[in-house]
Amino acid sequence: MGDVLIFAEHQAGHFPKATLTAVQAGLELAQKRGGKAIAVVAGDAPEAAAGEIAKYGVAKVIALAHPALKNYMADAHAQALAALAKKEGVEFVLATATAMGKDLFPRLAARLGAGMASEITAIGDGQSFVRPAYAGNVMATVEIDGPIKVLTVRGTAFDAAKPGGSAAPVEKQSAEIDAGALKMEFVSFSATKSDRPQLTEARVIVSGGRGLKAGENFKTVLEPLVDEMGAAMGASRAAVDAGFVPNDLQVGQTGKVVAPELYIAVGISGAIQHLAGMKDSKIICAINRDEEAPIFAVADYGLVADLFKAVPEMVEEIKKLKQS
Amino acid sequence: MKILVPIKRVPDPATTIRVLPDGTGIATDNIKWVINPFCEIAIEEALRIKEKQTGEVVLVTVGQSAWQEQLRTGLAMGADRAILIKTDAALDSVAIARILAKVAGDQKPDLIILGKQAIDDDANQVGQMLAEMLGWPQATFASKVEIGADKVSVVREVDGGLETIAFKLPAVITTDLRLNEPRYASLPGIMKARKKELKEIAADSLGVDLTPKLKVKTLAAPPKRQAGRKVASAQELVSVLHTEAKVI
Numbered sequence: 283m284g285d286v287l288i289f290a291e292h293q294a295g296h297f298p299k300a301t302l303t304a305v306q307a308g309l310e311l312a313q314k315r316g317g318k319a320i321a322v323v324a325g326d327a328p329e330a331a332a333g334e335i336a337k338y339g340v341a342k343v344i345a346l347a348h349p350a351l352k353n354y355m356a357d358a359h360a361q362a363l364a365a366l367a368k369k370e371g372v373e374f375v376l377a378t379a380t381a382m383g384k385d386l387f388p389r390l391a392a393r394l395g396a397g398m399a400s401e402i403t404a405i406g407d408g409q410s411f412v413r414p415a416y417a418g419n420v421m422a423t424v425e426i427d428g429p430i431k432v433l434t435v436r437g438t439a440f441d442a443a444k445p446g447g448s449a450a451p452v453e454k455q456s457a458e459i460d461a462g463a464l465k466m467e468f469v470s471f472s473a474t475k476s477d478r479p480q481l482t483e484a485r486v487i488v489s490g491g492r493g494l495k496a497g498e499n500f501k502t503v504l505e506p507l508v509d510e511m512g513a514a515m516g517a518s519r520a521a522v523d524a525g526f527v528p529n530d531l532q533v534g535q536t537g538k539v540v541a542p543e544l545y546i547a548v549g550i551s552g553a554i555q556h557l558a559g560m561k562d563s564k565i566i567c568a569i570n571r572d573e574e575a576p577i578f579a580v581a582d583y584g585l586v587a588d589l590f591k592a593v594p595e596m597v598e599e600i601k602k603l604k605q606s
Numbered sequence: 607m608k609i610l611v612p613i614k615r616v617p618d619p620a621t622t623i624r625v626l627p628d629g630t631g632i633a634t635d636n637i638k639w640v641i642n643p644f645c646e647i648a649i650e651e652a653l654r655i656k657e658k659q660t661g662e663v664v665l666v667t668v669g670q671s672a673w674q675e676q677l678r679t680g681l682a683m684g685a686d687r688a689i690l691i692k693t694d695a696a697l698d699s700v701a702i703a704r705i706l707a708k709v710a711g712d713q714k715p716d717l718i719i720l721g722k723q724a725i726d727d728d729a730n731q732v733g734q735m736l737a738e739m740l741g742w743p744q745a746t747f748a749s750k751v752e753i754g755a756d757k758v759s760v761v762r763e764v765d766g767g768l769e770t771i772a773f774k775l776p777a778v779i780t781t782d783l784r785l786n787e788p789r790y791a792s793l794p795g796i797m798k799a800r801k802k803e804l805k806e807i808a809a810d811s812l813g814v815d816l817t818p819k820l821k822v823k824t825l826a827a828p829p830k831r832q833a834g835r836k837v838a839s840a841q842e843l844v845s846v847l848h849t850e851a852k853v854i
Contacts, residue, residue, distance in 0.1 A: 293766075355771070356744050356746075357743060380765055381747065381763070381765040382764070384730050384746070385746045385747070387734075388699065388731035388735045389734040389735065389738040389744065390738075391731070391735065392700070392703060392738035392739050393738050396819065397819025397820040398699065398729075398819075399820055400730055400731060414728065414828070415726065415728050415825075416623040416725070416726055416727075417623075417728070419623040419828065420625055420825050420826070420827070421825070421828050422822050422823075422824070422825050422826075423822070423823045423824045423825075423826070424820055424821060424822050424823060425820075426819055426820055426821075427819045427820075428819050465743040465773050465774065465777075466743040466744070466771055466773050467757075468769075468771055469770040470770045471770075472767050472769075472770075473767040474767045474768075480765075480766065482765075486854075522783070522784075523783070529749070529763050529782070529784050530763060530766065532783075535725065535728065536644075536723070536782075543853050544847065544851070544853040554622075555619065561831055564853070565847070565853050566834075567843060567847065578833060578836075579831075580833065581833065581834055582851065583836075583837055583846055583847070583851070584833075584834065584836045584837070585839070585840065585842075585843050587839075587840065591840075592839075592843075593840075595839070595840035595841065596840045596843060596844055599840060599841050599844040600844055600854065603844065603848060603854070
């Protein structure tokens with residue numbers, strides 16, 4: 283009892299920050315439940331990546347190998363992880379609520395006949411968990427019944443695990459997969475091309491909203507500030523719906539949840555759905571023409587101004603600061 | 607093609623949600639109830655597929671009698687008939703998915719399209735659970751669906767880009783925001799909807815285990831973030847971020 287299986291999502295062998303937050307949450311949960319934290323890295327050849335995650339404080343790493351795990355597909359991964367969770371006799375299976383975690387874990391829960399809590403933000407005593415609902419306007423305390431429990435954690439609610447101590451042993455296992463039952467076929471992946479940091483990894487995020495008025499203005503007005511600050515670029519749902527920028531830049535209830543050190547909201551009114559995705563940022567600053575805009579109610583620093591004038595002025599000011 | 611579209615009734619997204627003082631639920635007075643926005647996108651996608659290929663769009667929801675209202679709205683958009691699985695019980699995603707799996711077994715749809723998440727509990731679970739229970743492929747967070755002669759291909763919105771996957775029917779698809787722009791119900795549509803079949807089935811009669819595994823103990827309002835202060839200019843903003851907040 284009390285053992286935690288952490289799904290260590292990797293991108294071609296590299297672990298994003300989101301995975302390290304899952305490791306941290308898993309370590310915390312295992313400690314509170316008096317169990318072991320076991321990480322699993324799945325893939326066609328996961329050994330190298332498994333060796334990497336072994337440095338982060340877990341008791342053991344399982345390199346779960348199978349040709350069908352080469353490209354992530356929900357059905358093959360759910361089969362493999364469910365079989366492993368049963369074999370290891372764990373009480374919890376846990377991942378970060380990334381696109382992959384969200385896609386995979388409910389399927390895994392159903393396969394295990396387990397209950398699931400999505401995007402938990404606090405572990406409590408290890409029996410009950412806190413999770414946001416209603417776009418973060420409600421924090422629900424929930425409990426899961428049953429011998430095995432499935433959790434995804436909100437990446438912004440936990441610190442990233444840090445490497446240290448001696449590396450845990452890596453155990454290679456062949457995944458149990460009934461290949462005949464697999465029905466999903468990977469066709470292609472088209473990566474959003476960007477030299478900027480990813481939203482969920484960035485220290486600074488500059489987000490634009492409907493106030494930018496056109497997709498072109500994201501390029502000519504917002505991007506100079508984004509790049510001057512080495513920031514990631516985000517957007518409100520209104521800006522995405524208007525077709526200004528692609529959806530994977532969306533911050534909010536139905537997009538990405540972020541908590542950078544600095545979040546600059548430009549021309550974003552601050553609908554509750556947007557606030558749900560960024561209100562845990564350390565410092566929030568907002569630039570908006572409308573002094574009544576709800577974004578100012580959560581902003582540490584607010585500037586009531588025409589963004590088309592204020593943003594280029596900020597760029598100039600930051601350049602000066604860098605030179606001095 | 608027969609398409610099953612499970613939908614959910616939720617508070618209008620513009621509603622201010624307040625937790626009851628005793629933490630047992632949210633205040634429901636003055637709430638306008640609507641179809642979950644992602645479910646509307648699911649209905650629209652099903653209608654578009656039907657319009658291209660003929661077939662039937664069947665709506666289903668699990669809840670109280672009042673939920674008929676949202677089913678009627680979906681029928682007015684153009685769905686053919688609707689099923690209300692009636693229950694007053696608070697169910698979790700596992701129980702809902704079990705009910706839907708049973709309905710799918712009876713209705714035998716070629717495709718099930720549903721919203722990726724409901725904007726009330728924000729769980730994002732039912733579609734994936736349903737796909738596993740049926741042993742069907744799943745395509746979550748769909749931004750484009752192409753029904754081919756032999757296979758369906760779906761473009762999915764994932765971290766860092768767009769993924770395309772393919773599979774044969776039957777399958778489960780969950781909708782993301784950019785899949786389509788849902789239509790409004792027309793006046794003739796609303797008139798026609800009154801005559802369409804809306805069948806009620808008691809959840810208890812399905813022979814499905816409805817015991818929730820996820821139990822909500824209490825609800826609370828989140829800690830409030832304090833508003834800070836206004837600055838006068840872009841220059842001052844950069845200056846305070848540098849000297850006071852020390853983030854640049």
